[in-house]
Amino acid sequence: MMLALVGGTHRTVPLALRERLAFTAEQAADALARFRNRFPGREGVLLSTCNRVEFYAAGEAGSAAPPRDELVSFLAECRGLDASMLAPVLSCEHDEAVARHLFGVAAGLDSMVLGEPQILAQVKQAWALAQDSHTSGPLTAGMFQAALRTAKRVAAETALGRERVSIPSVAVADFASGVFERFDDKRVLLVGAGKMAAETLRYLRAAGARDVVIVNRTAARASDLAGRLAARAADFADLERELAAADLVVSTTGASDHVVPLDLFARVEPHREGRPLVVLDLAVPRDFDPRIGGRSGVWLYCVDDLAAACEANRRSRQREMPQALAIVEEETRRFMGDMHHRTTAPVIEQLRAGWSETGSAELDRLFRRLPHLASSDREEIRQAFDRYAAKLLHPPLVSLRSESHAGPPHGLLDALKRLFNLKD
Amino acid sequence: MASFLSGISIVCFAASYAVALACEASRLVFRSGVRGAAMVTFAAAGLVAHTLFLGWRAVVSGTAPLSSPFDWYLLAAWLLAAGYLWLTVANPRTPVGLFLLPIVLALIGAATLAGREPFLHDAASRFWGRIHGGFHLVWSVSVVLGAIAGLMWLIQAGRLARKRAPSQGFRMPSLERLANVTARTPAIAAWAAAAGFVSGIVLNAVNRRRGLMETVPWTDPVVLRMAAVVAWLVVADWITTAVRRRPDAGRTTAWLALVSLAVLAGSIAWGVLGATQHGKPHGAAAPGAIVEAAP
Numbered sequence: 001m002m003l004a005l006v007g008g009t010h011r012t013v014p015l016a017l018r019e020r021l022a023f024t025a026e027q028a029a030d031a032l033a034r035f036r037n038r039f040p041g042r043e044g045v046l047l048s049t050c051n052r053v054e055f056y057a058a059g060e061a062g063s064a065a066p067p068r069d070e071l072v073s074f075l076a077e078c079r080g081l082d083a084s085m086l087a088p089v090l091s092c093e094h095d096e097a098v099a100r101h102l103f104g105v106a107a108g109l110d111s112m113v114l115g116e117p118q119i120l121a122q123v124k125q126a127w128a129l130a131q132d133s134h135t136s137g138p139l140t141a142g143m144f145q146a147a148l149r150t151a152k153r154v155a156a157e158t159a160l161g162r163e164r165v166s167i168p169s170v171a172v173a174d175f176a177s178g179v180f181e182r183f184d185d186k187r188v189l190l191v192g193a194g195k196m197a198a199e200t201l202r203y204l205r206a207a208g209a210r211d212v213v214i215v216n217r218t219a220a221r222a223s224d225l226a227g228r229l230a231a232r233a234a235d236f237a238d239l240e241r242e243l244a245a246a247d248l249v250v251s252t253t254g255a256s257d258h259v260v261p262l263d264l265f266a267r268v269e270p271h272r273e274g275r276p277l278v279v280l281d282l283a284v285p286r287d288f289d290p291r292i293g294g295r296s297g298v299w300l301y302c303v304d305d306l307a308a309a310c311e312a313n314r315r316s317r318q319r320e321m322p323q324a325l326a327i328v329e330e331e332t333r334r335f336m337g338d339m340h341h342r343t344t345a346p347v348i349e350q351l352r353a354g355w356s357e358t359g360s361a362e363l364d365r366l367f368r369r370l371p372h373l374a375s376s377d378r379e380e381i382r383q384a385f386d387r388y389a390a391k392l393l394h395p396p397l398v399s400l401r402s403e404s405h406a407g408p409p410h411g412l413l414d415a416l417k418r419l420f421n422l423k424d
Numbered sequence: 425m426a427s428f429l430s431g432i433s434i435v436c437f438a439a440s441y442a443v444a445l446a447c448e449a450s451r452l453v454f455r456s457g458v459r460g461a462a463m464v465t466f467a468a469a470g471l472v473a474h475t476l477f478l479g480w481r482a483v484v485s486g487t488a489p490l491s492s493p494f495d496w497y498l499l500a501a502w503l504l505a506a507g508y509l510w511l512t513v514a515n516p517r518t519p520v521g522l523f524l525l526p527i528v529l530a531l532i533g534a535a536t537l538a539g540r541e542p543f544l545h546d547a548a549s550r551f552w553g554r555i556h557g558g559f560h561l562v563w564s565v566s567v568v569l570g571a572i573a574g575l576m577w578l579i580q581a582g583r584l585a586r587k588r589a590p591s592q593g594f595r596m597p598s599l600e601r602l603a604n605v606t607a608r609t610p611a612i613a614a615w616a617a618a619a620g621f622v623s624g625i626v627l628n629a630v631n632r633r634r635g636l637m638e639t640v641p642w643t644d645p646v647v648l649r650m651a652a653v654v655a656w657l658v659v660a661d662w663i664t665t666a667v668r669r670r671p672d673a674g675r676t677t678a679w680l681a682l683v684s685l686a687v688l689a690g691s692i693a694w695g696v697l698g699a700t701q702h703g704k705p706h707g708a709a710a711p712g713a714i715v716e717a718a719p
Contacts (some may be wrong), residue, residue, distance in 0.1 A: 156457050157455070157457045158455065159455060159592045162592060163589065163592070164589075170589060174589045174590055175584065175587075177598060178580060178583070178584050178590065178596070178598055178599065179584065179598060179599050179600065180598055180599075180600050181597070181598040181600040181601040181604075182600075269671075272671075273669045274668070274669040274670045274671045274672075274673055276599065276600075276674070295671070296670075296671035296672040296675075297671030297672065297673075297674075298671075299584055299585075301587060305587040308587070309587065309588065309589040312588070312589055313589055316592070323455075
């Protein structure tokens with residue numbers, strides 16, 4: 001066993017236990033230091049996020065990866081938990097399944113929100129921490145590099161992470177940005193001081209929005225939110241005037257009836273001079289009369305409209321899964337082929353060394369018989385010998401590499417050892 | 425080198441553009457990591473072949489690219505193909521080729537039907553011929569670009585009105601950006617068409633005075649159709665300006681741009697198929713003298 005994984009995710013570990021099992025960055029560094037002392041010669045990487053805690057261990061030949069029970073006990077000790085609590089909920093994988101799992105995790109295929117990109121940064125951080133803690137080695141380095149490559153391929157070759165799945169992000173990126181090219185010259189009006197308004201404004205700020213006005217029935221709340229969001233608070237009585245000046249409205253009041261009925265908007269409309277208006281009505285019940293959406297130049301979206309677009313995007317992400325899984329499978333095969341090929345390295349080294357030794361001895365004998373040869377001629381002959389040896393070695397090396405893709409090439413290695421009298 | 429250049433045919437660059445168009449169309453069917461590079465490569469290869477073809481024709485015939493209807497269509501197609509390449513490199517996620525490349529191929533098709541014989545002329549009126557053909561090129565390209573932006577505006581507005589998230593392979597620019605294009609092109613097209621018409625009248629007068637070409641009568645179909653085109657473009661520009669501050673300005677200008685494209689298409693069809701004295705050499709014309717002109 002070269003690779004081992006013990007861990008749990010939001011699917012297998014209850015939230016209460018996940019909270020106790022989670023590691024902060026300092027705790028993770030401490031755990032890796034403990035691992036280094038307890039399992040010398042082994043490699044280890046700890047990935048701890050709000051949705052998963054996973055420990056990746058690796059070891060070669062004489063010092064294989066620690067078995068499951070030891071890893072579970074180790075994690076329990078690190079977090080001061082009883083190992084018997086963790087054992088039933090933590091899953092364990094070995095070798096190829098470990099690589100396949102990590103590649104899927106890095107690509108966001110195992111995330112709560114399919115295809116979310118934050119996990120890739122967390123995987124990178126986990127690997128960097130292992131490098132800093134000196135628990136990373138050639139096996140985990142190869143596996144994590146392959147995981148990052150897989151994630152990049154999935155992001156580039158599929159649309160898995162491209163479509164947004166949260167209401168504020170869909171509202172801004174798919175609808176408001178469909179109407180407006182830029183937001184730095186637009187007036188954004190927040191009607192109400194709801195949490196969703198602040199979240200939507202975060203996306204609008206990222207898109208460039210600068211001029212933001214907040215109106216709320218309770219002036220104090222508007223002022224408070226305006227202070228926190230670097231916006232300007234306006235009096236609720238000025239709603240009509242602010243509507244006339246706005247380009248984009250985000251409405252999130254808790255009113256039981258329309259805050260902007262059709263007749264109010266009809267009074268505002270002539271003062272807008274034909275400018276388009278995007279309304280993101282995120283309130284339930286709705287703040288804007290739905291008939292306003294039928295007016296020319298008005299693009300009105302309510303929560304249900306945006307939720308339907310989010311759901312369509314989620315389905316679209318699901319459709320990308322087979323292609324993403326195929327990439328993960330391809331990269332897993334490639335990585336495992338490289339891993340198996342590593343086991344052939346000592347035999348190849350012995351073979352090369354033996355041939356090189358024999359070649360050198362023969363050349364020395366030849367040069368003694370031909371003392372008149374110039375040093376340039378000797379060098380030519382030496383290079384010819386090296387080329388000849390390399391060409392003879394090439395076919396068995398290619399066979400070893402190709403056999404490695406199907407698993408460790410034990411048969412070929414035994415044959416080489418017997419044929420060329422190589423010692424273990 | 426000469427044999428290589430003379431071996432470049434219309435099929436070479438038309439086929440490259442057609443492959444680039446097929447790549448664009450495949451956006452609607454499947455995703456690919458190499459499609460963008462393939463589109464740009466084929467379009468660039470087509471543009472290079474197109475440029476060499478026009479350059480070689482200019483060298484061999486000793487005339488500028490606007491010397492015959494054939495050359496005029498090919499130059500218009502070249503301008504639009506260059507625009508496509510620039511827009512695709514600048515906005516790789518916008519499928520502008522789906523709208524632009526069919527028009528490029530249609531112009532190349534029109535070129536194969538149009539006359540290749542250069543208009544015979546003397547050097548004195550070459551100036552007016554160049555202006556006449558150049559202005560026609562400007563208004564035609566403006567109308568095409570405005571119509572494509574208008575069509576994209578209607579598609580994007582339809583998607584937003586249906587409250588659907590954009591599909592991955594078919595992401596349009598914002599309404600604001602498209603409306604900016606459709607609002608600006610009518611003025612450019614109207615002024616250029618009017619200038620082209622006036623320069624055509626001057627050219628006709630110069631030719632008549634020198635007796636170099638058949639005089640184009642006021643009732644000639646080309647004169648009538650150009651007068652109608654200019655009148656329409658001026659009206660379209662006026663309407664565009666008049667509705668600028670109305671909520672439905674984007675939709676109105678988009679439709680106006682599409683009607684202008686239909687007018688241009690009709691004008692080209694008439695030019696290719698209709699009988700006219702436009703550009704016909706007079707029996708006593710001075711041999712070898714050539715002028716640039718519009719079809």
